[in-house]
Amino acid sequence: MMALREAQTGPRASARRIHAMVLRHWYLLRSSGPRALEMVFWPLVQMLTWGFVQVHLAQTTSLAATAAGLFVGGVLLWDILARSQLGFAMAFLEEVWARNLGHLMMSPLRSWELISSLIVVSLIKLAVSMVPVVVIAYLMFDYSLFSIGLPLAAFFANLVITSWSFGLVSTGAVLRYGLGAENIAWLMTFLMMPLACVYYPVTTLPVWMQPFSWALPPTYVFEGLRAIVLHGEYRGDLMLWAFLLNLVYLAAGVALFRYLIDSARTAGTLVHMGE
Amino acid sequence: MLDIAQHRAPGDARAEPPVIVRDLRKVYGDVVAVDGITFSLEAGTVTALLGGNGAGKTTTISMLMGLIVPTSGAAVVFGADMSTDRHQVLHRMNFESPYSDVPMRLTVHQNLAIFSRLYGVVRFEERIRELAASLRLEEFLHRPYGKLSAGQKTRVSLAKALLNTPELLLLDEPTASLDPDTADWVRSRLEEYRRQTNATILLASHNMSEVERMADRVIMLDKGRIVADETPGSLVSRFGRETLEEVFLDIARNGRVRDAEKAS
Incomplete structure (x- = not known):
């Protein structure tokens, strides 16, 4: 019988x-308990560590006592960024490791459709990672991420958009340069951590480093978090700057991804991907 | 709206060949992988692409799939230039190779269902059942692909390649690593598919008996150039040999002799 299309x-x-x-990717997630457990494990470890630091500081310093949620809130927001970026990159790397990329690249799947699916998968993985951790943060440290209120939506949106931009760069690099570039996926987010000022204000950095810090959208989110926790003030201007920067980063990420795919087709690296 | 997989009847003079390769060339730095080859494939034919390792077979097939962009020249499939317009025709073709897998942790059925959706196969459950019956996949349809034997994986790979009833089927050593019985069985299924659908098949293989059995025509590559393009029978008689394997060895060894002479 001939198939209808x-x-x-x-x-x-x-x-x-x-x-x-x-x-x-949903089938894959369902089929592997350890994979799902690993997704929850590291955010949980991070949150517990910083949660206890917070408890300790609250007993010894007045600032931290008034700033309940500074560290736990920071670590939870940081994990939204890190887990979303890793979820995006890992979903792509799964195809490379499975030697399935050739089949996908010669199927009718367009590159923007592949990117869209990676975005959806990263959101699903983010939910799997973060929901249990947010619940445990509430139960153990009496900290609710939702106490941030509506600004949480702006924080969340800005962080996941940044994660997609970085995910695009790391997956594009793997497409072009092969699995040798795999470490970029792991390193990119964590290299950003000190510059994005997750746990301390930008003014802590040396003056010459501060412009680099302000060039990163997550910096505005973490400054915004501190403004709420320390001063009870929502800084809409910071979120607007983060959003505008994110538009630039996302456009650059998409353009670079497309360039690297074209470059991979010219260099012939798609054919032996994963071997 | 439905797009019915239509195949041209043999001898349909109105249609242009489904595959046209013109002056195709691919260069990586100093290495010329494919050196200005030209050929076309007629609908409903099986053509074997032969050559030693590094002759340019995989690069040629990859350019036909649009995975590699040629340095110059064109690979045109169903009228679409594969370096710029491949998405117009990718749903009408498919590919099978033992060197490419589908996700290991997913079951055979899950994998086939996903590829059916990617190719837009209508009533795909019916299609999967049909392929499972004809390729004898039923007993392991719900087993993870990674837990299958090499022969079972090849059958799954073949099912994936036939899901969308491709009008052009590209095969890269489809029976490599199979035992003779399974390899023979796979060849029979491919011949049956060609008979039923009048599909065009391009087959890269190192197995000369497979080529003699299946191919209407042989294109032999050496260092990226076409050194022979004719039927297996005429190739064997032109070289005054008994089998295609002997012809293959002649061409490969003469090439090495020529290289040695050049070097000295």
């Missing part, structure tokens, strides 16, 4: 292909 262009066709890719 649905239309290959238009929003329905794209939605069908994105759904297929999301389903592929």
Whole structure:
């Protein structure tokens, strides 16, 4: 029998292909308990460590006592960024490790559909990672991430958009340069940590480093968190700057990803990916 | 809207060949992988692409799939230039190779369902059942792909390649690492598929008996150039040999002799 084929262009066709890719990662997640456990484990360890630091400081210094949630809030927001970026990059690397990329690249799946599916998968993985950790933070340290209120939505949006931009760069590098570039996926977010000033204000940095820090969208989020926790003030200007910077980063990430795919097709690296 | 996988009847003079390769060249730095080859494939034919390691077979097939962009020249499939317009026609073709896997942790059924969605196969559960029956996948349809034997994996890979009823099927050593019985069985399924659908098949292989059995035509590559392009029978008689394997060895060894002479 000959197979009938649905239309290959238009929003329905794209939605069908994105759904297929999301389903592929959902099956994988369902099939591997240790994989899901690992996703919760590291954010939990981070949160417990900083949670106890917070408890200790609260007993010894007045600032920390008034700033309950400074560290726990910081670590939870940081993990939104880190887990989202790793979720994006890992979903792509799974294809490389499975030697499945060739099949995908010669299927009707478009590169923007692949990116969209990675974004959806990163959000699902983020939920799997963070929901238990947020609940435990509330139970153990009496800290609710939701106490931030509506600004949490702006923080969350800005952090995940940054994670996609960095995810695009790291996956594009793997496409172009092969698995040798895999470490970029692991390192990029963590290299950003000291500059993004997760646990301390930007003024802590040497003056010459501060412009680099302000060039990163997450810096505005963490400054925004401190403004709420320490002064009870929501800084909309900081969120606007983060959002504008994020637009630039995302556009650059998409352009670089597309350039690296084209470059990989010229260099022939797609063919031997994962071998 | 549905796009029915239509295949041209043999001898349909109105249609242009499904595959046209013109002056195709691929250079990596100082290495010329494919050196200005030209050929076309007629609908419903099986063509074998032969050559030693590094002759340019995989690079040629990759350019036909649009995975590699040529340095110059063009690979045109169903009228689409594969370096710029490949998404217009990718749903009409498919690919099988033992060197490429599908996700190991997913079951065979899950993998086939995902690829069916990617290719937009209508009523894909029915199609999967049909392929599972004809390729004898039923007993391990719900087992993880990674837990299958090499022969079982090849059958799954073949099912994936046939899901969308491709009009052009690209095969890269489809029976490598299979025992003779399974390899023979796979060849029979491919021949049956060609008979039923009139699909065009391009087959890269090192197995000369497979080529003699399946191919209507042989394109032999050496250092990225076409050194022979004819039927297996005429190639064997032109070289005055008994088998295609002997012809292959002649061409490969003469090439080495030529290289040695040049070097001295």
